[in-house]
Amino acid sequence: MTKKRVTLLDVAKHAGVSRATASLIVRGSPNITEKTRQKVLKSMRELGYVYDRVAANMRSQSPSTVGLIITDVANPFFSELLIGVHNALEETGLIEFLGTTFDSDAKQERLISTMLEHRVGGIILCPVSNTSPETIERIKNLDIPIVHAVRELPSIDCDYVGIDYTAGTQLATKHLIQKGHRRISFLGGSSSSSAWKERLEGYSKAFQHTGLEVDESLIVESSVTRQGGIDAVRKVLFQKNPPTATVCFNDLVALGVMQGLRDANLIPGEDMAIVGFDNVHEASLYNPPLTTVSSFARLIGSQAANLLQQRISDQSREQQRIILQPELVVRSST
Numbered sequence: 001m002t003k004k005r006v007t008l009l010d011v012a013k014h015a016g017v018s019r020a021t022a023s024l025i026v027r028g029s030p031n032i033t034e035k036t037r038q039k040v041l042k043s044m045r046e047l048g049y050v051y052d053r054v055a056a057n058m059r060s061q062s063p064s065t066v067g068l069i070i071t072d073v074a075n076p077f078f079s080e081l082l083i084g085v086h087n088a089l090e091e092t093g094l095i096e097f098l099g100t101t102f103d104s105d106a107k108q109e110r111l112i113s114t115m116l117e118h119r120v121g122g123i124i125l126c127p128v129s130n131t132s133p134e135t136i137e138r139i140k141n142l143d144i145p146i147v148h149a150v151r152e153l154p155s156i157d158c159d160y161v162g163i164d165y166t167a168g169t170q171l172a173t174k175h176l177i178q179k180g181h182r183r184i185s186f187l188g189g190s191s192s193s194s195a196w197k198e199r200l201e202g203y204s205k206a207f208q209h210t211g212l213e214v215d216e217s218l219i220v221e222s223s224v225t226r227q228g229g230i231d232a233v234r235k236v237l238f239q240k241n242p243p244t245a246t247v248c249f250n251d252l253v254a255l256g257v258m259q260g261l262r263d264a265n266l267i268p269g270e271d272m273a274i275v276g277f278d279n280v281h282e283a284s285l286y287n288p289p290l291t292t293v294s295s296f297a298r299l300i301g302s303q304a305a306n307l308l309q310q311r312i313s314d315q316s317r318e319q320q321r322i323i324l325q326p327e328l329v330v331r332s333s334t
Contacts, residue, residue: 006049015043048141050116066308067115067123068096071103071150075224075252076280077297078126081149084301085124092309094121103128109135116142122308126150129192145311149304151195159311161303161322165195165277168293168326169202172247172275175291175328177210181245181273185218187232187257188249196221196249199277203247218243222253229256230263233272237264244272245334251276251283251292258286258333273334288332296324 012022017040024032025040043049068085070078085096097120099111108128112135115123122145125136129151136156139146147159169186176184186203189196200219207214220235222228229248236243237260248254254276258268268274269288276283276292283290303322310317 006047008049011040011043011047011049014047015040048138050113050119050142064093065095065097065118065120066305066312067099067111067120067125069099069101069108069111069115069123070126071101071128072224073098073100075250076282077250077278077295080280080297081126081301081304084298084303085305086301087298088302088305089309094309096124101128105130105132112139116144120144122146122312124149124304124308127153129190143315145308145315147304147308147311149300151193154194157319159304159307159320161300161307161324162195163295163300163324163326165198165326166202166205168277168295169199169247170206171202171326171328172277172291172293173203173206174209175330176245176247176273176275176334177206177212179245179273179334181243182212183215183218183241183243183245185220185233185236185243185246186249187220187236187246188222188224188228188253190221190224199247199249224250224253226252226256226259229253229258230260231256233257233260234264237261237266246272246274248274248276251278251280251290254290254292254333255282255286258290269333275334279329283329284331286333291331291334292329294327294329296326299324 008022009019012019017036021032022040025037072078089096097115097118101108101111105128123139124147126149131153133156136158149161152160152162173184186200204214217239218236220232222232246257248257254274257274261268261272266272276290277295278297279292279294283292307320
């Protein structure tokens with residue numbers, strides 16, 4: 001049985017106001033006292049009311065749009081993921097409604113609310129680091145299909161598509177150890193992210209399998225941007241015993257590390273070996289070309305879109321978890 005949609009009249013009755021007053025509040029009218037506004041907003045939250053901005057796109061009809069929420073559209077990885085989603089959806093006539101969080105929980109909440117208001121048929125979510133289970137349950141309680149991509153949330157029962165981050169950084173670190181490096185830093189990312197924890201696990205496993213110890217001082221968190229890479233490499237360069245190689249959270253951090261080395265009058269690939277993660281297009285064009293781990297962003301996008309379409313067609317089917325296997329691409333930076 002489908003759940004009854006909460007109406008504005010339900011909200012008005014719950015808050016003890018007229019429907020006209022409730023309507024003015026959802027339309028942002030200034031002619032309402034703040035006390036009344038807060039009372040009605042509280043009722044909306046308690047009842048799970050979602051403002052119907054696109055009345056024509058009723059639940060009983062086939063959806064025309066789906067939501068796609070990513071972390072940073074400026075990151076080439078997510079640009080590739082978007083292409084994968086678009087190509088898969090184009091065949092079905094569905095249109096993606098794109099939003100970017102910049103890893104902000106507040107922005108993610110606003111985007112989800114907007115997409116629900118526009119009654120998207122489902123959501124592909126690349127969640128922010130500190131996403132709460134309540135956020136996901138809110139979507140599921142409204143019977144909106146949801147697929148997670150790139151970053152997996154613990155204890156959340158949802159379809160998921162991602163890469164084996166542990167295997168990827170293990171490949172990268174093992175490659176550097178085989179090259180003779182022993183002082184290898186791990187730069188970029190936030191420890192609050194499941195993807196960071198899985199990458200660090202792979203980094204640590206490579207050391208353990210060769211009988212080497214991890215130096216905690218060589219593990220530096222930073223934003224997953226070029227500037228983050230510059231900041232992180234500065235913190236390890238001026239140690240008493242600096243690293244001779246580094247594994248980076250992603251390619252953007254790696255490109256920032258290269259810039260940070262140049263700023264210190266050092267030569268990337270010679271004074272320090274560098275491995276990235278993602279294999280974005282720019283990695284092969286940089287000087288020196290970047291050794292990196294392919295994470296197949298476009299394939300993740302298309303697989304996530306396919307899972308969402310399947311979930312829209314059949315909400316009762318079993319959850320699926322697709323983990324792609326990474327590949328090391330060796331170039332001149334190592």
